[in-house]
Amino acid sequence: MDAFRAPENESLLFSSSGPARWNPFHHPLDSIQPWHFRLLAAVMVVVTCLSLVENLAVILVTFKFKQLRQPINYVIVNLSVADFLVSLTGGTISFLTNLKGYFYMGYWACVLEGFAVTFFGIVALWSLALLAFERYIVICRPLGNMRLRGKHAALGIAFVWTFSFIWTIPPTMGWSSYTTSKIGTTCEPNWYSGAYTDRTYIIAFFTTCFIVPLFVILVSYGKLLRKVRRNTQGRLGTTRKPERQVTRMVVVMIIAFLICWMPYAAFSILVTAYPYIELDPCLAAVPAFFSKTATVYNPIIYVFMNKQVLYALKVSLTSISVM
Template identity: 75%
Template sequence: MPTNVSLLATPENSTVWNPFTGPLKTIEAWNFHLLAALMFVVTSLSIAENFIVILVTAKFKQLRQPLNYIIVNLSVADFLVSVIGGTISIATNSRGYFYLGSWACVLEGFAVTFFGIVALWSLSVLAFERYIVICRPLGNLRLQGKHSALAIIFVWVFSFVWTIPPTMGWSSYTTSKIGTTCEPNWYSGEMRDHTYIITFLTTCFVFPLLVIFMSYGKLMRKLRKVSDTQGRLGSTRKPEKEVTRMVVIMILAFLICWTPYAAFSILITAHPTIDLDPRLAAIPAFFAKTASMYNPIIYVYMNKQFRRCLYQMFNINDPEAKESNLNPTSERGVLTRNNNGGEMLAIATHITSSAVTNREEEKSSSNSFAHIPVSDNKVCPM
């Protein structure tokens, strides 16, 4: 049965080696077995972690808040990447070639790319939502469920628009050089394929990366400004330090997972005839797939509100509860805000209250200054 070239393309050396009929002879079998084992670990952890996120969110009502919708959407996308792409990758690597056939190659290439871009854009929307909640550029407009729902619809539609073209003739999905995974056709030298790759990388990597950097950059400037004000008033910098650590970890994880794949894609697109070891060419795609394992840890398990619900669901003693009991007065207000809207909303409320305190302090200082006797209030001549 002939292969539909509008859906699938094979590397240029396909006349010598067909990835659908047997493994690449230049690579020893243990390399494929190692990749299969690594993918089994990553896929198992990803499926378990993201399923727990979805399950806990469904069980605890306090987690079903607008700020958490996009986090659940991220977990759904990562879960689907692992269920479809991860399981296929385990099966093909265990045999050393794509024995499932060309239809499975198109399925894996589209599914991994589609759900991967949904997850990637979810990270960008999450950063933008946090910027909206904390910096409040829209004034008193609060983030509601309908806003988060529209953001999720945008993410899925936008991702579908830019990942479906290879199945319709604009570029294609092809096997990688190692022959056990499928991806967009970076290897083609045709201008039609180049235009798609350039457009795809711009809309699905450069744009979300800019949104993440701009949103978190503005958020950090806002927190630092408030922290400096609190420093003058004798308050703590703990919220700023916690959020700074979280933001740095998020950005580093994003860059570690996606930058190698994007750089590899640009390199292959610019020099499609470059001679790379197939094992080396497989590393960037592997790093990108590990994002589904890191995301739940970084974006969910670092959330105090989610951790407490997780402890409760599995009947685990909450170590943070003991700390709260030692100082219940200082924790009570924070816990109440966390139950109503999450930690980001708590930080936003903290910033607002700090601003009010600062204004009251300045007003009090100006009134006291006005009542100083004229002889003590005059400016000394130079």
């Protein structure tokens, strides 16, 4: 069997309007009104444009100003790169397919979108886990005065990309697959299959790419909270004010990311556990599209909770307006 061939029973979903087999690569789902697709296309073009502009601004500003070239900012830039690529691939494809109302680009574009959104999304989550671990090292100092340096940031970033690639490439090679969602205009890992190989991949994927980084985040900030409680003034001990501000910023970024992705994670767990559950396609699409808005919030949080970055951005905008 060719691992790259479209799965016969997995990419073709049943229409909620009847027993006839519906091919999402050939025409829209009959039960959904055309204006629903146009609304999703409008949402995606706004989210995609905002994300591309904001994340590109963070990347350029950070590399333009020498004072911003700090190890922790490299990790944040890595997060912006991941968010930028999510929007460039998944956001653009999703906008175009919703204009048509079905995945007219074909199976290979579906695989590309499913892989790209999953891959870059996991890179973003592991980047946040890396930031949380860095805050734990800096604030709690379990290794004395050791802190994240340039070589540590580079090693962490290399691990994030390599690990994420290892766990998101298997569906393109035969272990599970990337397939269309119930609405037919976006692609994702095959949550809906009850096949043994698909379920084993989903379980392994969730464990390594969601539960483990979430565990790192929770443990890191759990230890941080304990340090806060030990301090009689209710602050981060003798930690300098800039470090406390960075810690708060990272906490807010993690909370915003989890708010966006938790509904989709919960939905994915539900359909994996009950693959034949009947869900309204529009309702099932909400968590997936909502998760894509996470790419918009991180740059805003990074800029407005970091005075150095905000000042650098203002200087850049002023220099552009003067030209």
